[in-house]
Amino acid sequence: ATNRYEAESAPAVCDGAIASNHVGYSGSGFCDTNNTIGSAVQLTVNTAAAGTATLTIRYANGTTANRSADISVNGAMAQPGFGFEGTGAWTAWASKTLPLQLNAGTNTVRLAATTAGGLGNIDYLDVTTDGGGNSTIM
Numbered sequence: 001a002t003n004r005y006e007a008e009s010a011p012a013v014c015d016g017a018i019a020s021n022h023v024g025y026s027g028s029g030f031c032d033t034n035n036t037i038g039s040a041v042q043l044t045v046n047t048a049a050a051g052t053a054t055l056t057i058r059y060a061n062g063t064t065a066n067r068s069a070d071i072s073v074n075g076a077m078a079q080p081g082f083g084f085e086g087t088g089a090w091t092a093w094a095s096k097t098l099p100l101q102l103n104a105g106t107n108t109v110r111l112a113a114t115t116a117g118g119l120g121n122i123d124y125l126d127v128t129t130d131g132g133g134n135s136t137i138m
């Protein structure tokens with residue numbers, strides 16, 4: 001199953017502003033993080049079973065700089081310096097995918113900017129589980 005976690009919807013945490021000034025986003029907006037190292041988007045994900053999930057992050061980056069992020073799960077680093085390359089325009093949304101180990105129950109997934117630009121604009125995270133894992137919105 002795939003569940004979508006919109007970056008603008010509580011209990012998601014957005015270090016910056018919920019914005020809607022660039023068309024093409026899903027839901028009611030996106031998270032425009034502050035332009036500084038460490039700016040983060042944090043999502044709470046619940047799964048029925050422990051295992052590997054696929055995380056798909058939809059974002060836009062209208063600059064030519066890679067706005068990479070450290071991706072952590074439950075406080076532990078999962079993917080340091082994961083790339084969020086330029087997408088050509090703030091209205092050009094793209095997706096990046098990575099595998100992620102999740103615990104059964106509540107998980108905290110955090111993207112923290114590693115460059116002074118902050119994160120790209122973050123639209124949503126999709127979490128796909130199989131093999132009995134059943135990710136539900138919390």
Ligand code: GCU
Pocket residue numbers: 022032033035090117118119120121
């Ligand atoms: C522009 C753009 C924002 C973006 C920002 C940035 O101001 O309109 O959506 O977040 O650049 O550089 O992060």
